[in-house]
Amino acid sequence: MYNNLAELTTKIKDTMIDYYGEQYADKITAAFDKTNVIIMDAADENRKNLNAICNSQTPKNLRFFDNQGTQIKTNLSVLAAAVSTSRPVIEIIDNKPVLQGTIEAIGLTDTFDINNRKKVEQLIHEFGHSVKRSASIINIGDKYLLVQNDGVAQDTHEIKWDNNGNIELHQVEIDLNIGLHEGKNEFDARKVSEMIYGSPSLSEAYRGLTNCAIEFDKIPELGKALTDCEFNHDNIPQFEKLYDSLIPDEKVPLCGFKPMNKAFDEYYKAATTLGENLLDCATLAGRMVNSMKYYAPETMQNNPEKVAKYSPQRKSLIKNLTKLKNNANLGKKYSLTPENRNLTSVKNATVKNITAPVT
Numbered sequence: 001m002y003n004n005l006a007e008l009t010t011k012i013k014d015t016m017i018d019y020y021g022e023q024y025a026d027k028i029t030a031a032f033d034k035t036n037v038i039i040m041d042a043a044d045e046n047r048k049n050l051n052a053i054c055n056s057q058t059p060k061n062l063r064f065f066d067n068q069g070t071q072i073k074t075n076l077s078v079l080a081a082a083v084s085t086s087r088p089v090i091e092i093i094d095n096k097p098v099l100q101g102t103i104e105a106i107g108l109t110d111t112f113d114i115n116n117r118k119k120v121e122q123l124i125h126e127f128g129h130s131v132k133r134s135a136s137i138i139n140i141g142d143k144y145l146l147v148q149n150d151g152v153a154q155d156t157h158e159i160k161w162d163n164n165g166n167i168e169l170h171q172v173e174i175d176l177n178i179g180l181h182e183g184k185n186e187f188d189a190r191k192v193s194e195m196i197y198g199s200p201s202l203s204e205a206y207r208g209l210t211n212c213a214i215e216f217d218k219i220p221e222l223g224k225a226l227t228d229c230e231f232n233h234d235n236i237p238q239f240e241k242l243y244d245s246l247i248p249d250e251k252v253p254l255c256g257f258k259p260m261n262k263a264f265d266e267y268y269k270a271a272t273t274l275g276e277n278l279l280d281c282a283t284l285a286g287r288m289v290n291s292m293k294y295y296a297p298e299t300m301q302n303n304p305e306k307v308a309k310y311s312p313q314r315k316s317l318i319k320n321l322t323k324l325k326n327n328a329n330l331g332k333k334y335s336l337t338p339e340n341r342n343l344t345s346v347k348n349a350t351v352k353n354i355t356a357p358v359t
């Protein structure tokens, strides 16, 4: 179907503009122009895992530190068939850090094939991250913070530097809102794939999160507002307000945007973290049901207009979440095989053999 990667990526870009809307065309085009797509070369000892690919995109003067102050090689997981990364290019000018741009890259394993739809869907998902990214440096007191947005997700690092231009990024907070973002991003990727291929998506990545994100889209205002937040991170408070406006006031602290969002994040961690058992996933899905059940029609009886407008969607939301809760095998598909379940063996595992979802 496609002769080369350029032809395929042009098709993905054009379809994304159709899907998301012309108002995002400039951002989407710019992201496609600057993103390097790197396919792992199995014969290249230096490029045998996706972390190596990501690290090859890191400016030489940049080092990463975790929240304990320990230097880390990368802040990305290797446990995926595809990853997308953004590395800041920072210069110190007049003793202040200035963001000169970012290096955007997508890493794919050597099994990538432009005519294999499942693989292409992984690439679409990764481009979804690329088009929704932005970064900035903010100054608070005597601190400078690098804030990187990936859709509604956000990473914050404190920037430290020396007189030789060496820059350190110290983790302040990472993966904020990551669950909601991954669910929404995968939902969008499937829609784009369906527009390209004209038939239902084959992807099974982030199944639980995506099944929840699908439900937002069934309420048009929510779906549209969430898409807007994916491109305009500053609008999250508006989304939160809209979401919370759909439930009776007295229930908001229990079941509003915040607990829902937290459940998404915890679910994401459970589904991607090593060693999480299946029960944990079921518990988290159960928590989401509890968090959202107040949307059920019976709690809206004092507001007939809302009941009429949202009942069918809410029913479907509760039904799907309950299904997730009851699915004891929920985590199985996304957990690593038992022999890979400790960090040591995972470190040595080759990416090719890992069936974890895209990140």
Ligand SMILES: [Zn+2]
Binding pocket: 125, 129, 182, 185, 358, 359
């Ligand atoms: Zn992802």
